[in-house]
Amino acid sequence: MNKPAQQLTIWRALNAALHDEFTEDPSTIIMGEDLTTWGTGGGIYGVTRKMADVFGKERVRDTPISEETLISAGAGAAMAGTRTVVEIMYSDFMLLGADGLINQAAKSRYMFGGQFSTPLVVRSNGGSGIGKAAQHSQSLETLYAHIPGLEVVVPGTANDAYGLLRSAIKSENPTVFLEHKALYYDKGPVTKELIPLGQARVAREGKDLTIVATQLMTKRALEAAQVLSAQGVDVEIIDPRTLYPFDMETVFSSVRKTRHLLVVHEAVRDFGWGGEFVSNTVQECWGELDAAPRRMGAARAPIPYSEELEEAVIPSAQNIVDEALATVGRHTKLTV
Amino acid sequence: MTVEITEATRFDLDIDGPSALELMSTIREFESRLPTYSEEGLIRGSTHPSVGMEAVAVGVSWALRASDSVASNHRGHAHCLAKGADAGRTLAEILGRRDGYCGGKGGSMHIGVKELGLLGTNGIVGAGIGLATGAALAAQAQGTDNVAVAYFGDGATNQGVLAEAFNLAAIWKLPVIFVCENNHFAQSATLEEMVAQPDLRRRGEAYGVPSVDVDGMDVEAVSNAAAEAVQRARSGQGPTFIVADTYRYLGHMAGDTEIYRTAEQVEQWKGRDPIARLAKRLLDSTVLDEAQLKAIATSALTLVDSAEEFAKSSPFPDVSSAFTQVSEDYR
Ligand SMILES: Cc1ncc(C[n+]2csc(CCOP(=O)(O)OP(=O)(O)O)c2C)c(N)n1
Ligand SMILES: [Mg+2]
Numbered sequence: 313m314n315k316p317a318q319q320l321t322i323w324r325a326l327n328a329a330l331h332d333e334f335t336e337d338p339s340t341i342i343m344g345e346d347l348t349t350w351g352t353g354g355g356i357y358g359v360t361r362k363m364a365d366v367f368g369k370e371r372v373r374d375t376p377i378s379e380e381t382l383i384s385a386g387a388g389a390a391m392a393g394t395r396t397v398v399e400i401m402y403s404d405f406m407l408l409g410a411d412g413l414i415n416q417a418a419k420s421r422y423m424f425g426g427q428f429s430t431p432l433v434v435r436s437n438g439g440s441g442i443g444k445a446a447q448h449s450q451s452l453e454t455l456y457a458h459i460p461g462l463e464v465v466v467p468g469t470a471n472d473a474y475g476l477l478r479s480a481i482k483s484e485n486p487t488v489f490l491e492h493k494a495l496y497y498d499k500g501p502v503t504k505e506l507i508p509l510g511q512a513r514v515a516r517e518g519k520d521l522t523i524v525a526t527q528l529m530t531k532r533a534l535e536a537a538q539v540l541s542a543q544g545v546d547v548e549i550i551d552p553r554t555l556y557p558f559d560m561e562t563v564f565s566s567v568r569k570t571r572h573l574l575v576v577h578e579a580v581r582d583f584g585w586g587g588e589f590v591s592n593t594v595q596e597c598w599g600e601l602d603a604a605p606r607r608m609g610a611a612r613a614p615i616p617y618s619e620e621l622e623e624a625v626i627p628s629a630q631n632i633v634d635e636a637l638a639t640v641g642r643h644t645k646l647t648v
Numbered sequence: 649m650t651v652e653i654t655e656a657t658r659f660d661l662d663i664d665g666p667s668a669l670e671l672m673s674t675i676r677e678f679e680s681r682l683p684t685y686s687e688e689g690l691i692r693g694s695t696h697p698s699v700g701m702e703a704v705a706v707g708v709s710w711a712l713r714a715s716d717s718v719a720s721n722h723r724g725h726a727h728c729l730a731k732g733a734d735a736g737r738t739l740a741e742i743l744g745r746r747d748g749y750c751g752g753k754g755g756s757m758h759i760g761v762k763e764l765g766l767l768g769t770n771g772i773v774g775a776g777i778g779l780a781t782g783a784a785l786a787a788q789a790q791g792t793d794n795v796a797v798a799y800f801g802d803g804a805t806n807q808g809v810l811a812e813a814f815n816l817a818a819i820w821k822l823p824v825i826f827v828c829e830n831n832h833f834a835q836s837a838t839l840e841e842m843v844a845q846p847d848l849r850r851r852g853e854a855y856g857v858p859s860v861d862v863d864g865m866d867v868e869a870v871s872n873a874a875a876e877a878v879q880r881a882r883s884g885q886g887p888t889f890i891v892a893d894t895y896r897y898l899g900h901m902a903g904d905t906e907i908y909r910t911a912e913q914v915e916q917w918k919g920r921d922p923i924a925r926l927a928k929r930l931l932d933s934t935v936l937d938e939a940q941l942k943a944i945a946t947s948a949l950t951l952v953d954s955a956e957e958f959a960k961s962s963p964f965p966d967v968s969s970a971f972t973q974v975s976e977d978y979r
Contacts, residue, residue, distance in 0.1 A: 349836035349908045376806035376842040377773050377834055405772065408807075443692020443744075445755045447771030613974045617755030618744030619692060621970035 317471075317501035325470035325502045326359045326435075326491065329477040330397070332504070334367050337395060340481060343373040343382060344399030344435075356401050357437065357496045383409025383434060387417035387486065390432035395481060402448045403436040403490055417486035418461030429484040435477075438466075439528055439578055440615045440626055441494035449493075449615035449622075451579040453526075456488040457555040457588075463487040463509055464555040468527040470500040472553050475507030483509065492527040510557030514566070518548035521640050522566040524589055525576040526551055529627060533576055536632035545640055555585055560592050567597050573605035574639045576627055581609030606639045608632065663710050663871040665930050666944060672702040672867065672923050673948035675726045678735055678955065679898075682742070686902035690743050690960070695756040696723040700865075700897035703922035704829050705730040707870025708797060708890075711878040717765040717783035717796040719776035722757050723829075723896075724769030727799050732764050735951060736958035745962035752965040753973075765794075773834075774807030776800055777826065781813040784824035784881070795823040795881040803834020805848055814855035814889070823881035825874065826852065826889045829864065831896045836908040852889030864892030865920040868929075895920075 320328065334340050347360045348369070354361025364372040375382055379400055386398040400406045406413065413434060420430045440449035457464045463485050467473040473491065480487040487509075515530055516537055525533040530551045537547040548566050552558055567573050573593050575586035586607030593605055611625040627635075679697040686695060698705070701723075709730035712718070720727040728738050733749070741748025742756045749761050760768035767783060770776050780798030787794040804810065805828060817824050828848055832839045839846060852859030858880065862873040870892055877888035895917035899906050930936040936944075 345834075346836045351905055351907075353907065374837060374841065376837070377803045378806045378808065380808050408772075443755070445693055445771065446753075446758055448693070448757075611971055613971055616753040616970050617693065617758070618752035618965050620964055620967050621744075621753065624967045624970040 315503055315505065317503045319499055320470045320474075320502045321497050321499050322467075322470045322473045322491070323358050323496040325474040326477055327354070327361050328502070328504070329474045330360065330363060331366065333478050333481045334363065334371065340395045340397065341371045341373065341389070342397040342399065343375050343386070345375055345377055345401055347372060347374050347399060349374060355399060357493070359435075360399065379405050379408035380412065384412030384416055386432045386434065387412045387420065387430060390417070390430040390486070391420055391428050395431045397433045397435055397481060400434060400436040402444070402493075403438040403452055404447050404450050406434060406436055406452070406488075409434070413456075413462070413486065413488070414459050418459050420461075421485070422461060430486045431481070431484050432486040433480045433489050434487070435489045435491065437491040437493040439492040439494055440622055441528060443617060443619065443622065444493070445617040446614040451577070451610065453488070453490055453555055454579050454583070454585045457585055461486065462556065465489045465509060465553070466526045466555060467491065467553060468495065468530045468551055470498065471502045472507060472513065472551075474502050475505055476509065476553060478506050479509055494528055495531075507553070509554045510559055511554075512550050512552045512559040512562035514548065514562070515551045516547060516549040518546035518570065520546045520570055521572040521574060521636055522548050522550060522563065522570045523574045523576060523632070523636065524550045524552060524563055526553070527578065529576045529578050532627065532629040533632055535629040536636060539629070539633050540636055543637070543642075545636060545642065547636065560589070560596070563589060563593060564596050567593055568600050571600060571602040572640050573601070574636055575605070575607040576632055577609045578626055579609055580612055581607060582612050584609045603639060603641055606635060608635050663707070663868055665926060665935055666940070668706050668710065668867050668871075669923065669926050669930060670944045670948055671706050671730060672926065673945055674735065674951050675702045675705065675729050676923060677948050677952040678729065678739070679725060681952065681956065683898065683902055685743065691756065691902075692744065693755060694722075694901045695742060696901050697898045698723045698726045698896060700917065700921070701829055701831060701894045702726060703867040703870050704827065704864045704892045704894055705799070707867045708799075708825070708827055708874040710871045711874040712795070712797065714764055715792070715794050717767055717780065717787075717794065719767040719780035719783065719796065719798050720769045721773065721776050721800050721804065722769065722771060723801065724759065724799065725756070728759055728761065728766055728769065731766055733759070733761055733766065735955035739955050739959035740962045743959050743962075744964065745959055746965045747958070747962035751969055753969070774800060774804040774809045777804065777807070777809050777813045780824050780826075781817055781822060784817065784822035784887070785820070787823050788820070793823070793882040795825060795878055797825045797827055799827050799829060801834060802828060802830040802832060802839050802848065803837065803842070804828075805851060806842060810851070811855070814852055814857050814887070817887035818856040821884060821886035823884070824887045825877045825881060826857070826887065828889070828891045829894055830891055831894050833896070833900070833908065835900045838908060849889065849891045857887045857889045859889035859891070861891050861893065864894030865922045865925065867922055867926055
């Protein structure tokens, strides 16, 4: 059933999803640093705003700076039956909790022969673009997508943020939910419907080239599509929204139509998830491709601080245009 | 330096009062300007001023030499300046300029200066604790009498690495000084809410690390405690934990609404201001007169003015530098 859409920023949509989910399931808890005391009382980007007022400090917990324990305690709480959300201020800090997530939560169902569900969501933000430099700007989603047992969600619009966060909390699996720090203030319509994990979204329809992209790169691909359209290249853009589970079918059917594929991500290109999408497509759609699929991502470098340097290591809309033209064989000028 | 240092101007055993005053005043001026740079868009991302906390970095650094290592944290400009970093090059890094210590790649939270033993300011709370422990291990392994200092906040004491580092340093008698700048807040979290045992010193003791409390608003007290710790470390007797009681006057970073504290509390702490206190002591003990105090203040201002001029006129780095220095290239 279609509800009327509300215009919300991404952080507001996430906030609404938490409020709605916490109302629906009174056993859910959330914990993290500065959740109730920062800004106007709601975490570094406001996502937990007013939650303590509504749900109380038992369910909405400000924590010490102890990421390692937050994530492993989150795993333990979830294994012991409490649906738990852990907010980590920046996804770079999740690395301190790698054991809790990768050695513990991710394997809890399998190792113990299927006895345990671990309904843990680790929410954080990744991405660059606002001068936060090397240890506050990484796009590490590929690391988690690589780990059996983890789900990985990378929403890029307010609607997806809402619908996917609710599904992530309802999921019986440990889920890494990576928001994008440069998109929190982007506004969009939110229908407040749940979105299942593992369903891609067609962000733009087109017939000449399929671009697969998430988050900031979806935005840039949309910009690039405008430019490309003026040059006679009609781009279809697919946002997978979740990297695990991942929806290849939507990509395959798009590629069967466009016969060309370009994957763009903000994560470092080398060994990034783009390779996975390209490889699956090559295997499945080999005969239907008119050209070799290509992939783009960040340069193999940490995110530098100075503005022009930061811009240089991440694909720009212009870089996407160039690479798109190269993919469809219309141009040979390549940029990194 | 505007005042000649003589034996008479030396305080207690370790500190030269007028120089310490000038260094603290310089750091104060340097840090006070940061919020404006953020507002003007000259600083991107986050930067964390340490106004109010100058006595800790200055007091500790007094006992150090260039070959000693320092691992700092996110609020680390003072640690750098006190260890001898040039204000202009430090600011140039904070502004992302070519003449910054790291060519503009690092920014405020990643200022490292190898020749000064600065292993970097750090974006990861607690990370410097492990790095300093390692630098102390290197000093021990190389048979030097160098020492290492880790600066970290009260908030960082809740990271597991501190417990592990205390233990490792204690069993191996590593020449490391753990300096906790207890400014009572971790971003918006109060110490009282985040620890059940507010006597942080006892954490070091529990691991067999000699541990002391010190008035972090008194540069002499800090310097004396640091001198003792450094002496212990240099002579192979292992680590020390120093808990310095201090306070930050400004918000955690630009844009902080500070709903977690009152303006009265800030004012109260300003009553213990480390710079005013040292100035008064120098005046009362007739080491300096009013005119000399004024000259020191002016000199600090001039120094920061020229650092600002230097940093602002430094060009932005060449874009090609974004792709270099990722790894040693063996091909
Ligand atoms: C591992 C990690 N967790 C959280 C943060 C975010 N953060 C930056 S500074 C800070 C507070 C640190 O408090 P404290 O250690 O007391 O130092 P202070 O800022 O008071 O000087 C927090 C939570 C971070 N940078 N790294
Ligand atoms: Mg603190």
